[in-house]
Amino acid sequence: METILLVGCGRMGGAMRAGWLEAGRSVAVVEPGPHAPSGAVATPDALPGGLRPAAVVLAVKPQEADAVLPDYARFAGSAVFLSIMAGRTISRMRALLGDGAAVVRAMPNTPAAVRQGIAVACPGPGVTGAQRALCTGLLDAIGAVAWVEEEALMDPVTAVSGSGPAYVFLLAEAMEAAGIAQGLPAALARRLARQTVAGSGALLAASAEDAAQLRRNVTSPGGTTAAALAVLMAEGGVPELMRRAVAEATRRSRELAG
Incomplete structure (x- = not known):
C-alpha cells in the first residue's frame, strides 16, 4: 500500500489525515507540536529509513516553509509534493525542494473538517497524470476538488473559498x-x-x-x-x-x- 507523508498536522492537516484514514490510506506524520497524533514523529530524521511516500503533503505554516521544506528534498523525483500552504508559490517551493520536484499547490478550506470542503489545485511543471490523479484522490477525501492551470488564479481562489x-x-x-x-x-x-x-x-x-x-x-x-x-x-x-x-x-x- 502506498504511503502518504503528512508534514504538519494542525487543523487542516488533521482533517485531511482523518479523511485519508477513513478511506483506508497509510499515513505517516511529522508533527513536533503537542497535538501530534499517535505514531507521529517530531522530525524528518525520525522517519523510517526505507520510507518512499507516493505523496508528501506540506501542511505547515507558510512562514515555516524555508526552514522545513529542504529536509524533504530527498523525496523529489519519486513523490509528488502537495502543498496547502497559503501564498507559497510553486516556483519558490521548487527552489527549496529541487528543480526536479513535482509540486501541486492547493487551497482547501475549513469545512474539510466535516468532509464538506472544497479544494482548488494547480499543477507545477513535471506533474504527471498519475500524480495529479493521486492529489485529486487525497483532496477528494475532504470534499469537492477543482483544478486550475494558471497559478495566478490561486489568489482569488484563496479570497473566495479559502477565506x-x-x-x-x-x-x-x-x-x-x-x-x-x-x-x-x-x-x-x-x-x-x-x-x-x-x-x-x-x-x-x-x-x-x-x-x-x-x-x-x-x-x-x-x-x-x-x-x-x-x-x-x-x-x-x-x-x-x-x-x-x-x-x-x-x-x-x-x-x-x-
Whole structure:
C-alpha cells in the first residue's frame, strides 16, 4: 500500500489525515507540536529509513516553509509534493525542494473538517497524470476538488473559498446579534441564525437553481424579505462590500506570495 507523508498536522492537516484514514490510506506524520497524533514523529530524521511516500503533503505554516521544506528534498523525483500552504508559490517551493520536484499547490478550506470542503489545485511543471490523479484522490477525501492551470488564479481562489468560511460565519454572527437587538432570547437567536445558514447552504448544494434564483424564490414582492434586501442590496451594501472584501483578500494573497 502506498504511503502518504503528512508534514504538519494542525487543523487542516488533521482533517485531511482523518479523511485519508477513513478511506483506508497509510499515513505517516511529522508533527513536533503537542497535538501530534499517535505514531507521529517530531522530525524528518525520525522517519523510517526505507520510507518512499507516493505523496508528501506540506501542511505547515507558510512562514515555516524555508526552514522545513529542504529536509524533504530527498523525496523529489519519486513523490509528488502537495502543498496547502497559503501564498507559497510553486516556483519558490521548487527552489527549496529541487528543480526536479513535482509540486501541486492547493487551497482547501475549513469545512474539510466535516468532509464538506472544497479544494482548488494547480499543477507545477513535471506533474504527471498519475500524480495529479493521486492529489485529486487525497483532496477528494475532504470534499469537492477543482483544478486550475494558471497559478495566478490561486489568489482569488484563496479570497473566495479559502477565506470564504469566515464570511459565512460573520453572516451567522451578524444575524444572531440582529435578532437579539429585536428582542429574541440569545439562545434562540443563535439557533435560528446557525440553522438558517446551515440549512440554506444545504439547499443551495442540493438545488439545480443558482443562488440568485433561490434568493428570488424567497422574496415575495412587498414582503418582509424584500424590505430586508432593499437594505442589504442598496448601493454600498452586501454585493459591493463582498467585491471589495474579495479584492482585498486577493491583493493580500499576492502580497504574501511576494
